[in-house]
Amino acid sequence: MKNTLMLLFLFCVAMISSASAQTIVANPGVKSAEISKADLRDIFSGSSSTFKDGSHAVPVTLKAGSVHDEFLKTYVGKTDAGYRAAWRMLVFTGQGSMPKTVDSDAQVIEYVASTPGAIGYVSKAAVSEKVKTLIVR
């Protein structure tokens, strides 16, 4: 019985993780190995600029595409237009700066690997050893 429950639990975990089209990646210098959905939303909506341990977070996003849209929908709760409007509101009210935006997964990896505190997302196939993969709680 115990084994059955364990298998069922592992199956559910696998299903949930495969349902997510993207992987959260961070600079190897980022201390934490995991991040909560709420913290991800705060960092990518501009309402927080730090990780839970207090270190500076530098978000990087893709310009467009299904991975980008899915990330925004799943973790930020906004459409691409809503996301841009929220950041523009911060910029034009003097309360923030636009996050770095790049064209491809490879550029996300490159930027995250070379920028202290950087955090971004890429499609699962693009994950590289140059960056740290964060587990989303």
Place this chain on the structure above:
Amino acid sequence: MKRISLVLFALVIAAGVVTAQDSEQKFQIHGFATQGFLYSSANNYLSAKTSDGSPRWSDAAISFGSSLSDKLRIGVQLHFEQLGELGGQHVGIDWASGDFKVNDKLGFRAGKVKTVYGLFNDSQDVDSVHLWSLLPEPFYAPDNKSFNLSHWGGDVYGTLNLGRKLGKLSYTAFGGERSLDLNGGYMMQLTNFGIPFTTAPSGEVFGGDLRWRTPAKGLVLGSSIASTNVEGTSPAGAININKSVSPVFYAKYEKGKFFAGGEYKRFPYSGTLTVGTFPVPQSYDQHSWYVMTSYRVTPKMSLGTYYTQAEDRASDTSHVGNYFKDWTVSSRYDFNQYFYAKAEGHFIDGRGLGFYGTNNDSRTNLMALKVGFVF
């Protein structure tokens, strides 16, 4: 001519900047430009000759910002606006500030800073982030925008994490000084009253904002308060508005493509207008509220509606000059992430706000069209 030059300048500079800022995040340039058209069935609204159809509704802004370190950011935003007979012919400073954020819980801003008050006060001049061409007039009067928008002084701000079950609480405390706009609606009213000013009347402003991001995802509840006074003299007279306290309560709910929000505000004041040597006592007590909702129908198209109402309870609220009601329907189409167009209908009852000079009808139907560019 200056107006067209600035709009063109913003558009030309944008082409070079859109890609440039991506390669260097330490320094950013952003901007926007809009051109609108107002047409009303009766009356002239917001000082424009809207009953004939008026294209005198343009604005443009350019913003420069630089992150000097992880915690320190500086920036300035220049803004031009022409609305009917208001604004125009000069470029003003929207904000110019240094921002030192110690951590998420504590930060400081100083300089000319946007005033955080209610849901949209600090973003009311940023057309590109709103579905609405005209936000609810009793809260975000386009004819007196610059007075409410920002203050010279500072803010202390931060966000406290109350835990997973209680959400987050953001606070802003502000203080400083602000001036009436010599080219704004209040000044036009004073000029019409026989007191033209050459130096802008000004006063102190103090207040704060608390907004609670509740555990219910997407639901924000908040309240702001501002205490302000205004004093000024001119060769023809003087204005003296006593210190008054104006509270606002608000709520918004946002989930994916859906948005709903609303605010309630009380704006009382008393004071004296002196025409020559003759004092005229003033008293006003505006109670106002609105509710709004919008939905993104397709990735490029949004639709929405709001209803707002205001009345001056210090006067006869049944008089057409003491109340204002506006039912608005709005649409927006984003051609891409830089260009958009808006079309909006207003069904206004009363002339309590936004009307200047002689207007005869109690009802005004208004069409507002706008195209905008943002980068």
